[in-house]
Amino acid sequence: MSAPATDIAWVALGTMADGWEAVILDAAGAECERRAIASTDLAPWVAETEVRRAPRWVWSDTAALYPPLLAVGVRIARCHDLRLAHAILRGRSDLPEDLSAMTDPRWDAPAEVAEAESADALFSLDSDAGGSSPTDAIPAVLREFAWQRDAIAASSSPRDLRLLLAAESAGALAAVEMRQAGLPWDVDTHDRVLAEILGPRPRTGALPDRMRRLADEIRGALGDPGASLDSPPKLLRSLHRVGIEVETTTRWELERHTHPAIAPLVEYKRMSRLLTANGWSWLDDWVQDGRFRPVYVPGGVVTGRWASSGGGALQIPRVLRQAVRADPGWCLVVADVAQLEPRVLAAMAGDLSLAAAARGRDLYEGVVTTGAVATRSDAKMALLGAMYGATTGESGRLVPRLRRSFPRAMALVDEAARVGEDGGVVRTRWGRTSPPPGPGWRAAQKRASESDASSAEQQRARRSARDRGRFTRNFVVQGTAAEWALAWIADLRGRLHALGGDAVDPPAEASGPVFSRHPHLAFFLHDEIIVHAPLSHAEDVADAVRAASVSATRLLFGDFPLDFPLDLRITETAAKA
DNA sequence: ATGTAGGGCGCG
DNA sequence: AAAGCGCGCCCTACAT
Structure with a gap:
């Protein structure tokens, strides 16, 4: 530099x-x-x-x-x-x-x-x-x-705030640049995926062939030729008429019942989702000149995560990731952080036991090795439960085991939850604060504490206090993870620019293809980035992505002994292997 | 006709 | 085998 x-x-x-x-x-x-x-x-x-x-x-x-x-x-x-x-x-x-x-x-x-x-x-x-x-x-x-x-x-903490504001601002620059660069998107691949799942593109307004046949099958099984599949209340009544006693029409509740209509209905819902959210009209609306250009909204989430507006950039279904495809002669460097949030928790809390468990590649396996839980999926369930505030079910049952093995990490999230339940405010590592409770929340808590409060009032207040506790519990982890990710892309952005040379493109054309020759960030989603780069730069970019992750860790957590390993691939398409 | 709430589901 | 965090977007139903 x-x-x-x-x-x-x-x-x-x-x-x-x-x-x-x-x-x-x-x-x-x-x-x-x-x-x-x-x-x-x-x-x-x-x-x-x-x-x-x-x-x-x-x-x-x-x-x-x-x-x-x-x-x-x-x-x-x-x-x-x-x-x-x-x-x-x-x-x-x-x-x-x-x-x-x-x-x-x-x-x-x-x-x-x-x-x-x-x-x-x-x-x-x-x-x-x-x-x-x-x-x-x-x-x-x-x-x-x-x-x-x-x-x-x-x-x-002026030093931390300066870092936070610098990272937030760098993110804002990156967001604009990523929108201009766009995510390389192969329309033919997208169309092929849609055709495989839904059937060929129908005339506008018509239902794709495979969906139409499925709908007929469902209506047959329900013995209801006019059954509505798209209106939950109507569908619910149709289901009740044939004895499927569900309270909602969600997939997981449907799957608990046995009936010839269930399987095709679940499949129909999946197709319907794909068609309406990312079907051909999405393609028409959002992909131009082989690029998907979502609007990123830095700081759009209270925790500091980015939001997006239009195009559903943060919800691209996995089946469509194969449509993300590098230009000829270019490649994608796709990287995501393995178990970002639990690692952030370990580092924030200064929990050396959890850091030790994270030492290998897979933090969850490391947790199993400590003997806290029996299987990897238990470890994942328990840690997510700890960070989200699960109290019941499988996850809630497993959380207490972590409390014995990783007391410092658990103390951090438990304390964040306690502060939230009390109406307090919590902070991320760099000092982003959770929003204070609104006047309605405070009033309800106050009312519930009075001697003549009804039990209904007390119950409601207790519930909203717990809700808030779960929010602040998660806020510190999700928000600090967002800071790590911001630091990562901010640093990477600088490194990529350096790879492309110091020259700024001449402002020759209004369309200004600033990114037509240089490696550039093309996508960012919480803990994952995609860089679009000329093939000749692939290894340099991969090195930059890794180096940036090391910088981010150092910047946030100093020399705390914990790394943030990346799953990194140099590929033609972003589809998971 | 237009705006909003809630169900449902995609992503992390 | 389904609880617990954060989003956006589609749809329908229902308000105005």
Whole structure:
């Protein structure tokens, strides 16, 4: 990594009455220089400043501002996303009261919708186009940035918060870049999979052949030619008429009964799901030019996980993963972390026994070796139960065994649950906080504690306290796992860029194929990434993916003796082997 | 006609 | 053999 020759640390960008203004700040946040920039000059100016001075760009909203830059070939390395940072800082309870009160509520507004791949996007940078929000204005940007710096400094762990905000912002950049790059998607393979499962593509509106025949079979078995298969209440009545006494029409409940209608019905539901969620119309809507381009929403989940909007990017069914296919001459580097959450739990809790059990490749087998449980599937069940708060069933039965073998790990999640049940707030490793309970929750708890509370009120309050406890119990683990994953992709993003050379693509065309020649992130899902890379770079990319995972672990957990092994494959398609 | 709630199920 | 966390999206039913 070449250290940029630079005398500046930050460049804040915001709109003015007429165009843009850049405010250059030193590391201490002191203003060094101001510069007005016409809208049409903004992208070239950013490109030049990025190359010459490599600042951290400070702006209101990466999701709104980065796409048009990227569309003209301007890639940046680092930013500070004020909107995302604000959401994190606002949740901190350790801010001095006067600082808490000073926030501008406009920063609490929901995310802007990212709409900008086309040439039109160029103009969304223009403040006259009506696309800018109040928080884009340079005075608001500077005020908020100053507030955030104060808030970070006043917090109990500025170092951790800085890392969190840097990772969150890097994620926001990666999300925009992944949408622009897209996931290489082979339409013919997708169509073939659909045809194998559903039958050939029907005329629009018609049911695929295999589904239609199955529907006939089900209606025959139910002795009900007009039975509705798509309406749960109606289906329920049809089932009851032939003596199938289920309370819901879920698959697992149906499968507990024996009747000729059950098997085809379960199969029909599976097909129906595939057709409606990822059928031919999904293909038409979401795959263009051989790329699936979902909208990622960094920070979209309270735990810090990403959400997605449109296309169901986070729910691609396994049968369709074979449609994810590298371009000719390219490959996919597909990697996921083995048992990310239990490893995170071990490291957070400083639980050396669990860390020791994780030492091999398979943490669950390691847990079996300690003698805590008998089989791998028991180990998995028990650990998931511990992190999710299972109290009943097989999982709930197994959890107590872990308490003896891994007291520190269990103490961490148990304590998180206790705090949540009491109405408190918990934190991830880097300091993202769980949302506080709402006024309704508090009121119900208070009411239940009064002497004349009815038993129904007490029961309800107890139940919602437990619900909340399970949420905070999981929050610390899921949220810290999300931080690990963010650190991983943030680091990897830098390494991949370095592999592709330092040159920024010339902003020659509006379509700006920034990624047409370099290895790039193409997909990210909680604990898994897909890199699309030229075949010649395959091994380098694989090394980068592994090195980034080591960096992430070090950054979050220092030298705690635990690694996060990857399942990594260099392949043509993302289908599981 | 349009908006919302809930069932159901895909993913981690 | 099915409890316990977090999502998004489709569908239907039912509200306005």
